[in-house]
Amino acid sequence: MRSLTGIVVASLLVASLQTASAKDNENWVVSWTGSVQGPYPVGNPSAQPDQKFAFPDPAAGARDQTFRLIVRPDIWGKQARIRLSNAFGTKPVTFDGVCAGLQLGSAALLRGSNRLVTFGGKMSVTVPPGDSVWSDPVTLPFAGQPDTLAGRRLAVSFHVVGESGPMTWHAKALTTSYVTAPGAGSKGTLEDEAAFPYTTASWFFLDAIEMTAPTDAFAIMAFGDSITDGTASTMNGDDRWPNVLSRRLKAIHGNKVAVVNGGIGGNQIAGPAEYGPGKPFPGGPASGQRLERDVLSLSGISSLIWLEGINDFSKNGNAESDKVIAAMKEGVARLRAKWPHIKIVGATVTTALGSSSAAHGFPEQDTKRKALNDFIRTSGTFDGVIDFDKATLDPQSGGLKPEFVPDSTTGGAGDKLHPNRTGYLAMGQAIDLDLFKPVRAGRSAKRKE
Structure with missing residues (x-):
């Protein structure tokens, strides 16, 4: 191509x-x-x-x-x-x-x-x-x-x-x-x-879509999988966690901040190894294969929040945590190589333990998820950390908090994998807004590249 x-x-x-x-x-x-x-x-x-x-x-x-x-x-x-x-x-x-x-x-x-x-x-x-x-x-x-x-x-x-x-x-x-x-x-x-x-x-x-905005305006990219894309939130409700973050920031910055959504349901960090029209995959190309198109080709991005990994550890992905960590580190390095100014924030992966989804919810997946979260919290790879795991975890069951489970989009019991509107609200409210003080943003309007 x-x-x-x-x-x-x-x-x-x-x-x-x-x-x-x-x-x-x-x-x-x-x-x-x-x-x-x-x-x-x-x-x-x-x-x-x-x-x-x-x-x-x-x-x-x-x-x-x-x-x-x-x-x-x-x-x-x-x-x-x-x-x-x-x-x-x-x-x-x-x-x-x-x-x-x-x-x-x-x-x-x-x-x-x-x-x-x-x-x-x-x-x-x-x-x-x-x-x-x-x-x-x-x-x-x-x-x-x-x-x-x-x-x-x-x-x-x-x-x-x-x-x-x-x-x-x-x-x-x-x-x-x-x-x-x-x-x-x-x-x-x-x-x-x-x-x-x-x-x-x-x-x-x-x-x-890009808009003209004052020179001190900036954008934040929410990058990840279905939990960023908004599965189980409200249809036409704009109540995914990036929407919650946007409304909180707009209360401070008004029409000078955008939070844009780079989530794809089913997306993985380390896989699939190959992707194209003749060999598609429901979760789309691996995150590293889409960084240029979905992040680096866009204007005004000052920060990126990366929440991803649970699909790599599903029965469909079944990757080892070391492989996923290596792919995430490579992605961070690529972002910083082109945009040294960008603030990259790691977000801990929420639990899927006990999920009704056939590909999720088993103990081995949860062990790998915890290893990835340890890396995100302690490795120093990121400029900041958002602990979504802490905000959504029920310590007694190891799964999502019960009130975060019922599906807001289609109704029903939920899948114990995707937080509902209540869970996304808790995630959006758990973000420290001081992580996103305005800085010089990427790709200005004056640069045609």
Whole structure:
């Protein structure tokens, strides 16, 4: 596959020639991410509607249809740029009719808010397999006072010309988005909902949004697996632990901080060894294989919180703790080599002991988890530690605290692996905010790289 860096460089150089760009007193800061993990339908979605009407043939993918993806930017600016990804496709995908507008409700947009998005000054863009592309900056007419938009949702619409083939996606959005029927054509400029009969609980092709923000604004990347992605939190509730952290920080910094989510359900640190469209894995590529795309290619990140490892020790992963520790140390070294300023915070892995999941919950897994947590707490590898294990552990059973178990998304007894909304709230509240005092952030707007 072609490298992500080349296409990003080309698109950003073209974007710099456009009249709309970050002003001298502003930088680009990543505002939202949905880490792509593979070709649909390989992945671990939550509360997914039946997709057979929207996508009758997964191999063919989208066919002459329009997506209206709903996202919640964590920092707002007067201008935005979006990234479309074909990282796990097998053929070029052409997008046109790309728009960004403010969601009113369902697939309907606030009247007059929708704006066309261009790529190198053109209304369409073709993304080769294995690549991604940034849009030109687009002015958001409704963002005159960005502080007033906190918590609002942006609708990003785009039309897939012809058949896409295997669709690059993020399975576990825990957010409802909308799709037209196959063959419906380009509908992204419409502001009503009539053309979007089908829903999805996943994000397709779109994997990052950046906003213009004051030069002292900064972003924090929450990097990990399903417990960062938000399994068992509330559908459309924005109550994952990164959301809780964001709201706490916004009470201090307002619209100058973003906490973006780089979690993928089922992700591992040390495996799988190989990953690609022809050899997908539900948890996506190993963390080290996605650091460049999901972290280092984004703007304004000053800190990263790494919470991961339980899947490496599952029956599907079954890695030794030393191998996982080595892979985590390698990832930390790669981050610091490119961004010496970045603050990397290790988060202890929460218990899965007694889980009803067939791949989790056995004593050997818990022993390996404890060894990884000892490394995170005591090795000095990290600039700080968040003890999520302590915040969620029931000392008597060795499992999650009972009140953290029932599933908030679908109801029911829960799996004793993923904390619910109550557990994520406890995790978010356990974070020492002094870990995230503003520092010089990564990849400024002025650097096109």
